[in-house]
Amino acid sequence: MATMRIFLLLCIVIGWCKPAHAGIIVKTEETIAEGLILVSAEFGLFEQGADGTVTIEPVDTIPLIEGKAYGWRLRFRTVREGVALREELELPVAPKAWSGPVGDGGFKVSPDGRTGITEIDAELNKGELMNAWKVAAGDPAGNYVLRLSIAGKLVRTFKFKIVPPK
DSSP: OOEEEEOOOOOOOOOOSEEEETTOOEEEEEEEETTEEEEEEEEEEEEEOTTSOEEEEEOSEEEOOTTOEEEEEEEEEESOSEEEEEEEEEOSSOOSOOOOOSSSOEEEEOTTSOEEEEEEEEEOBTTEEEEEEEEOTTOOOEEEEEEEEETTEEEEEEEEEEEOOO
16 A cells, blocks of 8 residues: 555544644543543654554654654543544545555545545553554655544544655
């Protein structure tokens, strides 16, 4: 695919349908559903330490460098063990190829080839849900939109750019 997908940790719950510019860490408490409260939402560049710890550098511009990882993390206060997640990654133009999530995710591509859609029952891991994509050969530069829905409700939209390195 254009961007390779990596499911890192699945732990979920998201917030209202408010758009968020990528790179911003939203710290708030929003009730998504009964017993599901979004505490924070992050988007940016992913770095994984030797110990497996993932950090996210909040940015709204991703360099078009093959293998560069970017994505989101949601933190919740909840007793739920999982939620229905829909993630849509919309590219400016259809990429040369798509590859779906690692593992058994419900992944499909829109008829125009511009949007990769994943629908899964996501497990919450200590109140977190996280996903990353990697820039792949053939990914287009331009404006991207990533939409996250929980239980059929759009809860976050991240807008960002992927640009050639300077």
